[in-house]
Amino acid sequence: MILGLALASLAAEPEPEPQPAPAPDDADDADDADDAPVPAYEVVVHAELEVEKARAAVVQELEDMGYDREVVRRGSYVVYRHEAPWYGEVLLHDDGWMRVRRQPMYVEGRQMPWAKRNSPGAWAGCLLWPWLCLRTSGATYGARKWLNRKSATVDELAPKVLTYGDRVADLHVSDTVEGLPASLGAL
Numbered sequence: 001m002i003l004g005l006a007l008a009s010l011a012a013e014p015e016p017e018p019q020p021a022p023a024p025d026d027a028d029d030a031d032d033a034d035d036a037p038v039p040a041y042e043v044v045v046h047a048e049l050e051v052e053k054a055r056a057a058v059v060q061e062l063e064d065m066g067y068d069r070e071v072v073r074r075g076s077y078v079v080y081r082h083e084a085p086w087y088g089e090v091l092l093h094d095d096g097w098m099r100v101r102r103q104p105m106y107v108e109g110r111q112m113p114w115a116k117r118n119s120p121g122a123w124a125g126c127l128l129w130p131w132l133c134l135r136t137s138g139a140t141y142g143a144r145k146w147l148n149r150k151s152a153t154v155d156e157l158a159p160k161v162l163t164y165g166d167r168v169a170d171l172h173v174s175d176t177v178e179g180l181p182a183s184l185g186a187l
């Protein structure tokens with residue numbers, strides 16, 4: 001019923017006619033007016049701005065929590081890893097979903113007193129001390145401890161992620177509602 005009222009109000013409102021550009025007074029002004037075309041009207045999409053703001057709030061919260069060690073984009077989501085492997089990694093999807101999972105076991109050139117992380121000198125240190133380069137604590141963390149850490153992360157991020165998901169849903173609903181008059185007209 002609400003959708004019907006919204007469609008009726010959209011169909012009843014005529015599109016505003018674009019206002020013609022004012023005529024220039026001087027010949028100099030005419031040259032400037034020819035260089036920059038004046039748009040008939042300006043469209044501001046508030047839903048996209050709200051999605052960007054909500055995502056920025058989630059990313060800022062992740063950085064405040066320490067999930068800024070490694071940020072990797074993989075398809076439709078971004079992986080945020082914490083410096084401490086037992087904190088896990090957060091997968092933030094473009095459609096407003098979030099997943100928290102354990103960090104996998106991996107090998108990296110650890111920072112050594114003589115070299116930065118993942119530099120050739122750090123990899124040379126892996127030849128001397130191979131156990132320093134294997135990161136296993138994320139995968140070997142106990143189940144109860146991991147669930148506690150996961151629930152703490154989810155509880156801290158939940159309000160902002162819910163807001164982000166709501167803004168993404170609002171954007172898609174507004175896109176669908178904008179396309180309804182044309183779809184109904186085609187019927």
